[in-house]
Amino acid sequence: MNFKKLLNIVIISLLFCFYSFFAQATELQCEKFSRSIIESVSDEDIYPYMEKRNDIGIIYDYEWDTESRLISIKRNEKNYPIIRFSLFNKNILPGQAVKAFNGIDLSNKKDDEIKELHKNSKKTQIQLVNESKEITIIPGVYLFNNFKLFNFDLLSINEIDTKKGFFETSFNSMITYERPDLLVHAKKINLTEECFIDTEDRPIMFLPIGDITFNEYKYDIDLRETAFPYADYINGVVNTIRYDDGIGQFRNEFNFINFPFDKQELKIQIKVSDASTTNIDAFAGFSDYPMINLISPNINSFIGLEKYIKKNYLKEWKVVETNIYSKFEIYDEFSEYAQKFLEEPKDTLNIVVKLERNAGFYLYKIIIPVFLILLVAWSVLWIPTPQIESRLTTSIVSLLALIAYNFVFHDDIPKLEYLTNLDKYILLSYLFCAIPTFMTIFLSRTVGFKPKRATLINKRMRIWGGLIYLAQVFLIFST
Numbered sequence: 034m035n036f037k038k039l040l041n042i043v044i045i046s047l048l049f050c051f052y053s054f055f056a057q058a059t060e061l062q063c064e065k066f067s068r069s070i071i072e073s074v075s076d077e078d079i080y081p082y083m084e085k086r087n088d089i090g091i092i093y094d095y096e097w098d099t100e101s102r103l104i105s106i107k108r109n110e111k112n113y114p115i116i117r118f119s120l121f122n123k124n125i126l127p128g129q130a131v132k133a134f135n136g137i138d139l140s141n142k143k144d145d146e147i148k149e150l151h152k153n154s155k156k157t158q159i160q161l162v163n164e165s166k167e168i169t170i171i172p173g174v175y176l177f178n179n180f181k182l183f184n185f186d187l188l189s190i191n192e193i194d195t196k197k198g199f200f201e202t203s204f205n206s207m208i209t210y211e212r213p214d215l216l217v218h219a220k221k222i223n224l225t226e227e228c229f230i231d232t233e234d235r236p237i238m239f240l241p242i243g244d245i246t247f248n249e250y251k252y253d254i255d256l257r258e259t260a261f262p263y264a265d266y267i268n269g270v271v272n273t274i275r276y277d278d279g280i281g282q283f284r285n286e287f288n289f290i291n292f293p294f295d296k297q298e299l300k301i302q303i304k305v306s307d308a309s310t311t312n313i314d315a316f317a318g319f320s321d322y323p324m325i326n327l328i329s330p331n332i333n334s335f336i337g338l339e340k341y342i343k344k345n346y347l348k349e350w351k352v353v354e355t356n357i358y359s360k361f362e363i364y365d366e367f368s369e370y371a372q373k374f375l376e377e378p379k380d381t382l383n384i385v386v387k388l389e390r391n392a393g394f395y396l397y398k399i400i401i402p403v404f405l406i407l408l409v410a411w412s413v414l415w416i417p418t419p420q421i422e423s424r425l426t427t428s429i430v431s432l433l434a435l436i437a438y439n440f441v442f443h444d445d446i447p448k449l450e451y452l453t454n455l456d457k458y459i460l461l462s463y464l465f466c467a468i469p470t471f472m473t474i475f476l477s478r479t480v481g482f483k484p485k486r487a488t489l490i491n492k493r494m495r496i497w498g499g500l501i502y503l504a505q506v507f508l509i510f511s512t
Contacts, residue, residue: 247301
């Protein structure tokens with residue numbers, strides 16, 4: 034027994050020593066990596082870019098193929114590639130499809146072949162779909178950046194407050210950014226580990242990945258964490274890495290027209306800090322070249338959203354679809370460098386979760402009870418027309434019951450400046466609940482001397498009025 038205890042102590046000691054040695058070696062390696070970078074920094078350093086390109090500056094859009102589980106060039110119904118951004122020709126708008134490239138039909142070309150064609154640095158003729166004239170684009174040199182949303186794991190949607198216009202999520206994400214300029218330092222020390230860049234070193238280094246922003250309206254440091262930057266060297270590539278995780282709260286625009294049978298989109302937006310433009314004034318002196326700054330999703334980001342669909346814990350909502358797409362938005366900002374306002378396009382990455390409301394609560398606790406109260410009021414039209422007092426008592430009690438029940442579910446209905454479908458249904462029910470009372474009062478003046486006419490009017494009203502009500506309800510909830 035003593036021997037076993039001694040053996041366990043020896044093994045634990047060796048493991049501890051090995052771990053300590055490994056940690057020290059890693060720390061030393063990262064320290065050398067940081068020192069190598071810092072020593073090379075000078076006042077003449079330029080803003081880091083992934084690559085310098087010389088072509089026509091057209092970037093194609095992308096889409097996630099759920100069957101092949103690959104990200105491919107987005108195409109229209111005729112298989113022509115769709116444009117995401119055009120740098121040198123502003124008349125080519127995002128969303129347009131390219132039919133031919135120097136006379137070559139692109140619908141028959143694979144993604145890799147299209148990308149290879151666009152590496153051509155000569156004058157190019159582009160023909161867009163539904164356009165007869167060709168567009169001439171003269172290529173130019175520009176700088177290219179592409180931040181990657183390497184993964185996005187949507188762990189849960191904790192709360193959706195449609196009245197206040199926000200939602201809260203728990204998520205983990207990682208954004209990567211390739212840094213060819215740091216490759217020489219990684220090779221110099223034979224970097225093999227992931228290294229944290231110390232806070233003290235950040236001010237003297239260009240770290241564009243730190244300028245990526247989420248559209249959070251509230252950042253709670255106790256619930257949300259942004260850990261950046263890290264650097265790693267794998268397969269001859271240095272990437273800076275930023276981790277974002279925790280609970281995030283995001284503003285969202287909700288549309289309640291079809292409430293309670295409505296569908297909503299929850300959107301998390303990630304934005305790059307720099308524009309994609311040929312306007313040198315927009316660069317704040319960082320570059321003498323036009324540039325394209327993109328943020329694009331990796332395969333893992335789409336997979337992370339697909340996993341969430343299968344693990345949705347929301348009771349009131351059903352997740353029907355998830356998607357990630359990019360969109361260039363024009364931002365009007367004042368440039369200190371240019372001393373003027375600049376309207377430049379910036380790429381945004383939009384993570385979208387499409388939801389459909391589980392309307393059972395509103396169906397069983399509002400719509401059906403209101404309909405039953407209306408049936409009671411409408412049944413007055415089956416009481417003989419001479420029985421004025423009985424008809425008035427029943428119809429007025431039903432109307433008051435509907436008014437009282439409205440206060441019961443008042444807090445469950447969004448308070449908006451426009452009418453939702455449920456609002457229209459309730460107002461319609463009020464109207465048709467009041468009609469029997471008005472009919473009884475009206476018929477009371479004719480039932481004494483024209484009883485047959487009063488009975489005929491009453492009969493037609495209960496049939497045609499009921500049909501009109503049902504038709505209106507169908508129109509309300511079917512649009």
